[in-house]
Amino acid sequence: MKKPKLSSIIKKGIPTFLVPAGIATAIVTGEGATGIEAIATIEVSKELWKTGINLISGYIGEKAKEHEIDKFFSEELSKELEKRYGDKSHYLIEIFVNSSDELIKDGKFVDEENFCKIFREEIKKTYKEDIPLEKCIEKDIYKLVTDKFKILAKDLAKKDPKAFRREVIDELENISIKIDEIYEILTKVRIPTIEDKLNKYESKNAELFKSAGPEWIDFERDCVVKRDEVDEIIEKFKNQNMVIMKGNPASGKTVISRSVGYKLANEGKDVYVLELPWDQRGIEEILKLDDLAQKSEVYFLVDNAHLNLTFLHNIVSGLKSVKILISMRDIDVNRQIGLTSGNLVADYFKEENRKKYILSVESINVSDGIIEKFEEINEIEIIDEIKRKLNNKSLWILAWELDTYKKHEDTCKEHKKIDETDFYDTVAKHIEDIGSEVPLELKVNKPENVLLPLSVFYKFEIPVRKKFIEQFADENDIENMIRLNEIREYKTEKRVKYLTLHHSETADVFVKTFQKFGEFGDEVKRKIEKKTGKDWFEGLFHWYIQESPKESVWVIDRIGGSKFIRNLLEENFDKIKEGIEAEEDVEKISLCILSIADESEKLAEKLIKVLNINGGKTVAIFFASTSEREKIDEVVKKICSWPLLGVKYDGPTCVSVQIIIGGDNLLLEHAEDVMNPISNKVWRLLSGDTDVLWRARIDSKLGDKIRIIAVITRSHIFRSN
Structure with missing residues (x-):
């Protein structure tokens, strides 16, 4: 017997194939995981209620027919039936084709009871002899099809919420059904969905490698290698709301995260994504996800979380009902944020929690x-x-x-x-070919002029002000590379635009390519060397700090340990001082000064002595270091006797104390010996509205030293972004 095709349902002429009525009801009432939740207590007459359901059914159904329905029946449902029922699937497909007119009444699927009855009668009519189909198989089929339409309904409303409002909600309001909350909740959270991140509605070409990471079509066309970690993460989410994935650069964390999101989205789940540093969202916006999580299962994927552990703390402590997947570098969290910081992220890395919450990823x-x-x-x-x-x-x-x-x-x-030369030649040709085989309006003339300075900074994960890059490259080239998704742009709350690459490992390969071929990018190289009198690589940092002093706080923290950092500090001392004075975040100030102290304690002490204490921001900074732990009392006495601690500070105040102890074992009693007397004196002298944050960490490079920095500021420590 020749196997029938489900696509013949479409050819039979059913232009009004619509979403099942039960699904439309779920959309209106907020029942089920449709993602278009609304209030469930709308008091309208039975006839108006029926009209509302039909309107939504009509809209979703027409859109489904227009965009997805043929593909669903000709490909997806057929594959799913074959996957579930093997050789039996051709029986089911033929039954579907033969009974389609009966299954669809007035443009909608019949309800489950009638569907099952019609399906079973068609089995008996078509196959008079016994066939190997289970008695309740029609219920499984009904669930399979209706589940698909729930996903379609949500997907289409997300794809075009304005049309959904115009064609459905406005019409409902015209007949006195006030369900404006559907649209309000649908558009309430302005955080990218996984569909947005994977360019579900735009991407057309599937590839094995993409600089911006895999897209929806790459998953559909099986161009993404499956990772065992994906199922492991989803399995963990059945019993917990948090999974932290850590790994080295280019180990596949982003691909795994997107794979998890893709799989969950195809199951009808609501998946939102935050990729740092590009997605600039305040914590208030993120916490709205908890509202959605009261109505459906919500997942939140946070990528590059290591770039802002304080912000991550705010997310973890604020979201109570959302399932969170965190992707981050394999950093020593305790060293970076301290064992005593109060940051909740550190709790997940404790020995007793690691097995449950932490998943290590390796490219091998x-x-x-x-x-x-x-x-x-x-x-x-x-x-x-x-x-x-x-x-x-x-x-x-x-x-x-x-x-x-x-x-x-x-x-x-x-x-x-x-061959190494062939390798870097391939990279160089890739750079040169960016924007060459595209429409004329997207043409890029000199992509190397954009990528050379950008790669130098992003090798250290440092975003660069767009204005700075515009000194080396044509503005149209920059804009077109953003449009082509070769580089990324984001804007801070203060409207400052920054540029980055997609990955620091890509930046590192690009930098080595520019270093391999001396004449490659020579226009930019000569400009830097002429301006700074230094090698183009080091010269870029000098130029950037001179031009944008405030960026020095971030730059110094990221490039600590580089062979040229001491020159950078000594030759740009005044600009670095200016940048620290302009910084409002007390934590960044203290970490920056500690990074300077790592290179030169003398420079750190010199800087502290001349910092201009004004503007109601930083009002006191103390720095002390001792090579003998027995002298801790003297260090504490020195800090507590600082003249500015004798001043009464009014209004909200914050004290940040960073304590770094050399050696391999951090003894908390050493940190407490320092912190307790400082805290007691600070609380006595400052106003009641005071936050005191203290951190203790170890650094084996310090040997037997203890280094302390205390910063008093008039702003609270935990900022919202």
Whole structure:
């Protein structure tokens, strides 16, 4: 018997195939996980209620038919039936085709009872002999189809909320059904959804590697290598609301996070995404997710969370009902935020919690799968000797290596390795080709002029002011590279625009390419060297701090340990001082001064002595260091006798104390010996509205030293962004 096709349902001429009535009811009342929740107690007459349901059914159904329905019946449902029922699926498809006129009445699916009755009668009519179908299979089929329409309904309303309001809600209001809360709640949270992040409605080309990460179509076309961690994370979410995924740069954290989001979205879940530093959202906006979580299951994916652990604390402490997946670098959290900071993120890293909440990610777990997928897509076979030499620690380097192999296959096979020069030549040609094969309005003339300065900074995950990059590159080139998604732009609350690359590992490869080929990017290199009298790499940092002093606080914290940082500090002392004085965040001030002290305690002490204490921001800074722990009392006495502590401070005040103890073992009693007398004196002298935040951490580089910095400020420590 020839197998029927479900797409023939469409060809039978059912233009009014609409969403089941039960689903429309769920949309209006807020029942079920439709994502378009509304109040459930709208008092209207039975006829008006029926009219409202029909309106929403009509809208969703027409949109579904227009955008998705043919694909659903011809591909997705057929595949799902085959997956679930194997050889039995062709029976089900034929029954669907034969009974479609009966299953759809007045443009809507019949209810479950009638659906099951019609389906079972069609089984008996079509197959008079016994066929191997379970008695209750029609209930499973009904659930399969209606679940799909719930997802379609939500997806379409999210895709075009204005049309949803215009064509549905306004019409309902015309007949006295006031359900404005549908639209209000639908548009209440202005945080990107996973559909937004994966360009579900725009992306058309599937690829194995994309600089901005995989898109919806890449998942649909099986261009994303499956990771075991995805199912492990979803399984964890069945019993808990928090999972933290940590790994080295380019280990695949973002891909795993997006894979989780894609899978959950296809199950009808509401998934929102925050990618730092690009998505600038205040904590108040994020906390609205809890409102949605009262009506449906909500997931929140936070990527690059290591860039702002204080903000992460605010998220974790504020969201009570949302399931949160955090992706971050494999940093020592206790060193960065301190064992005593009160930051809730540190609690998840405690030994007793790590197994439950922390998931470590390594690129080696997926590199073989990526190589196999690359060979399959490109119909290339890489010899084993080269495979063994491919980078399995950085997925971005692996991607460039595979691209190099594709372009230089014969040479690679001959030498049984990927030549370093060929590798960087492949990267250089990629940079040069950006914006070359695009419509004229998106053409990029000199992409290297944008990427050279941007890569130098983002190698350290430092966003750069757009105005600064505009000194090296044509403004149209910058704008077109943003449109082409080669670089990213974001704007702070103070309307300052910043640019970044998608990944610091990509930036590192680009920097090494510019260093490999001396003449590549020479226009920008010469300009920097002429302006600063220094090598172009180091010169960029000098130029940036001179031009934007406030950025020095962030720059110094990120490049600590670099071989040129001492020169940067000594030669830009006044600008760094200006930048610290302009900073409002007490935590950033103290961490910046500690970073300076790591390079030179003399410079740190000199800086503190000349900082201008005014403007009602920072009103006192103390710095002390001792090489003998027995002298802790003397250090405390020195800080507590500081003249400014004898002044009465009115209004909200905050004290931040950072204590760093050398050695491999941090003894909390040492930190408490320092903190307790300082806290007692501060609380006696300052107003009652005072926050005291103290942190203790270790740094083996300090040896037997103890380093203390105390900052008093008139602003509270935990800021909302």
